[in-house]
Amino acid sequence: MRQNRSADPWSTFLAPTDREGAARSQAARESGMPPSFLPHPAGPDPADACRKVLDQLASAHGPQTFDQIRYGTGLGLLEIAEAVELLRDRGLVSVESGTEEAVRLTAGGSAG
Structure with missing residues (x-):
């Protein structure tokens, strides 16, 4: 089994582990913005x-x-x-x- 290793140790730590995180990452790729710039689905109203x-x-x-x-x-x-x-x-x-x-x-x- 091949492991995905990055030169940036934070990328593994900050990688989404759930469905919402994956959706945010997908939205970020589509918009060209980092995931941290997008509103969090469970964020404040x-x-x-x-x-x-x-x-x-x-x-x-x-x-x-x-x-x-x-x-x-x-x-x-x-x-x-x-x-x-x-x-x-x-x-x-x-x-x-x-x-x-x-x-x-x-x-x-x-x-x-």
Whole structure:
């Protein structure tokens, strides 16, 4: 029996061992992105991340940077970025550029 050995010891360690991991690897090959860049099937619910971001912005009463949102919600930066993108597409938030990007509730996203 031939063993598959790689010069990179991490490739064996990080290789998927289940059906979901294999599906992620296949999706990564098709998209050209590393598997770690793709969302994990058992990852957090995007609706929950959106709710947390909206709650944080409403309680802050003003724009917040991604780091401030991360600190206030406990979410990761990728989760926040995905939530902000979804909320922006729905017209609930806007992203302001400056020295740091800040997220602001729009009139449609204000709590009331």
